[in-house]
Amino acid sequence: MTVLRSNFPVGGTPWAMRKAQWTALGLSDEDMEKPKIAIVNSSSSLASCFSHLDGVVPPLMAAIRAAGGVPFEVRTAASSDAITSAGAQGRYILPTRDLIASDIEVAVEGAQLDGMVTLASCDKTTPGQLMAAGRLDIPTIVVGCGYQPSGVFRGEHVDFEDVFLYAGHVATGAMTVEDLAEMASVAVGGPGVCAGMGTANSMHIATEALGMMLPGSAPVLANSPKMFADVERAGHRIVELVLEDLRPRQVMTPGAFRNAVVAVLAISGSVNCVKHLQAVAVEAGCDVDVLALFEELAPQVPLLTGVKPNGDRRIDEFEAAGGAQALLHRLRPLLDLDQPVVAGGTLGDVLGAAQVADSDVIRSVDDPLARHPGITIVRGSLAPEGGVVKRTVEDDGVHRFTGPAKVYSSRDEGIAGIRGGEVSPGDVVVLSGLGLRGSPGMALTSAFIFALDGAGLGDQVVVVTDGQMSGLVNKGLVIAEVSPEGAVGGPIGLVRDGDTISVDVDARSLELEVPADELERRRAELPPLAAPTGCGWLDVYARTVAPLSRGATLGG
Template identity: 40%
Template sequence: MKTRSQDILHGPEWANVRALYKAGGYTDKELKRPVIGIVSSFNTICPGHVIFRQMTQRVREGIQAAGGMPVEFGTIGACDGIAMGHKGMRYILPTREMIANDIEAMAQAHRLDGLVLLGACDKIVPGMLMAAVRLNLPAVLVNGGPSLPGRMKENNPYGGEYIDHSIIQQSEGALKAGLIDEEQFAWIEDHAVPTIGSCAMLGTANTMGCLAEAMGLMLPGTATIPAVYSQRLAAAYQSGTAVMELVKQNLCPRDIITKQALSNAVRVNSAIGGSTNAVLHLLAVAYEAGVDFSVFEIGEICKDIPHMTPMIPAGKYTLLDFYEAGGIPAMMKELEPFLAMEQKTCTGKTLRDNLLHAKKYNGEVIRSLEDPVHRRAGIGILKGNLAPEGAVTKPSAIPDEALYFSGPAKIYEGEEEALAGIRAGQVQAGQVLVIRNEGPKGGPGMPEMYKAMKLLVGMDLGGKVCVVTDGRFSGSNNGCFVGHICPEAAEDGPIAYLQDGDIITVDVQSGLIEAPEVNFEKRRADSPYQYRRQVNGYLYQYAKNVKNASHGAVIPVCEETETTALIPFR
């Protein structure tokens, strides 16, 4: 089998390359095998990534057993939870592009033949998916798995017996409102996150792991295995053997991640009630794959798929419950009438073949199409004079009484100002809290308005105040919220011209977001928007080049024309 690594490993003219590998302990026999990169985001900052030191060893063993030569390298993996609510959050979404670029550079510089990608947490998995389809080398992704949840049976705000990291910020609001005391607050801090792994609820980290599996680039049933379970190491080994089979078949990511596979992922995300951030990431993966896919198509696809799994923050269950109920294979089996079943996957088989033996073990955790948690979709795309290029919301996490919300605007120029206003009691029930200049360009970096929403929920205002922003939200947020307003304020979008007291109407079920009485063109002509943050370093380059949220917040990687289709590297 001729592989591209042999272009620089065969013949006397490439003795210098072989010598460098031999300096690292590789043998002549190994240098005749396909060279497979093991990409890991291991670090000891983010608890979702600690497991990768063990997992990379198991992947290495799987590759070797299947006849490959494994080589390892690392990439960054920042923790959203640690970066939340301060200037560091502006760097989190931009790391997605950094990760994709890192992997591209290493794979191309060393003519690797395939990749096993080990990532966890919010931007790492999508960054790796983007790299996989950009390079189009045989690849398998394996995530680090969710943490086990904490247990709190009494006064559990989610209604079950489990809690996770997201309860902590919500509890700050409850502490401020006098609903819990300092001792209870300290207990929650100490018991909410009992193990390593990505956060135990259905945040962006676990959402993207689930969607990578749904798209076929992760082995079936592996996305939801808890980080501390031995099966997680077995999945790493199996991923190492699987990539070698893909190399033999020359089955590449663009054969797997097609428009139909992306549509499958959108449907799964709606059914599980996944993160709003998935919209950004699926659009970015589509862009890198050369697939024409729009935010409004996502909205249309979602409409047919009800919310079927009540996981935190939209229910009482966790990823542990979902895993034990059958995970993504069981959910996809329920959705079979809506899915493109002939899609190829990283097993070398079709989705239909992969799901032949899928079983559901708990009908309360994974509901049926006939008996969903909510008839409404898990994700909604809105449009109107406030967001002519679209906005994103999460109907599954919005209280019934707040699905239609109309009220006067309370404007804040950024997250810090909004948090100070909420903590000072400036935000009242019935208002629409507008946080602007937090988009990809204006933030820059499109930080999450996680803390603002959590504080409001903890103060019992989650369904009584609607938060509207050109920033984004965490997958763990619940309450009434709309993010990804496009165009953003920094693009001179309508949100820049809202004023305190303007009536804003959000009609989730009709897909509408409007300020019906505002003439935005007149305001723009009368007083052009001036607000802009001064930034330097990487964020300067990011703000200068990034597209808006309805285009996936991507940084273009080729010259754009109407007929542009990215050409994969080979």
């Protein structure tokens, strides 16, 4: 019989304090002996991404109680790329992921609860919750809480991605403020995550492939009967999982991460999945190089679906075609089917009943939409430790490019440069100093990419940055998250206006054509990077964040 860590020796001080507090909450002596389950809720009324999560908690609590457990709701930070990105040029977004993981640790480990169900919504909640699961290593199920319904603008489908894109067009005068306001007022029809293959939906699908989400859970329309059925399933299963003592580190193995990478490549998922999966592996104590997995598997994994912004399919069409289970069923020849999953048994066991409802939406490995990699890792003298390129299904843009550098040190400076006519066709625009330490927190460069598109330059220039992109960005040739970052002496911080840069996506290369002795001279002129001394979260983050090779986890 499983010994529950939440059951303290009777008569001791911890037992007495807990009995006093929990009796006041209405718990009985019998309840004190049951599995105690955390419901990790990142509810917030700041953004529609999280606004429905409080409504998920009561039916989840009921399911846990019906299965013989005792539920406790705990709250964490909640960052929305759409809302929280307003401050510090988006620098709070990525660091919130690690704050979420630590929030969970404080509440769940501090109280010595036995298991947890995490309510995953916007981009940073899923990886933060998975990181906490790996760190604490207690039975955990991640529940994807759904994508938002989209709208109609002047007779055409519109969603949040379109608003994000056309805001960049307004910045360059290609769209009026009035038209953008009308579009924004109808683009989002309810709560949930962005309705495209951005970071949230990509990570939900990756989590199912990883084995940490119940099969058939991703993607799902927020507040739909299907979502609430998944919630009920998770409430019942988590109590069984605690009694079986199946822990995240038994599930999140090297083979499981390989499966997740295969799934992300097959959907041309968000580039943010690379660092998030690496961070989860670090927290789970799993010795796996996720970047190397993307490099190894990219040539082998075809693109099986084209959900916006990668193609013209919608996320609800992908769900109706069978979702992640249908995708993984198609990918069986490329997967490690012996990996355990939180549903019980192996991935191969749960995929046995999967079906593909629409072969046009989710294609087979033998008849894919495309065979080029959905995500390509480039390396070279400008990116010794790698940079990430996102590719669409059609992939009809620039693959090979050589041009003079135009260097900016911030997103806003770059947008001002576009408005001022400083960026010309044939340029390689470099946004440097936006990485983990330089920002700190890795600034979002998406608004700059959309401003380029609005200026008609999206397919005429290349962008290279040590900052990050939103998972919804898929415009032009952009090499993001170049490592090492400029602020710590990486070559991208040594680029000057007029330097020649060459990109070859097919050859997976990114070269700075400047003599090595000249680069060393420039490096010697750089002032030392001073660690922030303040008490703010970004200061703490800058002092402790590890490189992208460790998923930008904290700990230096």
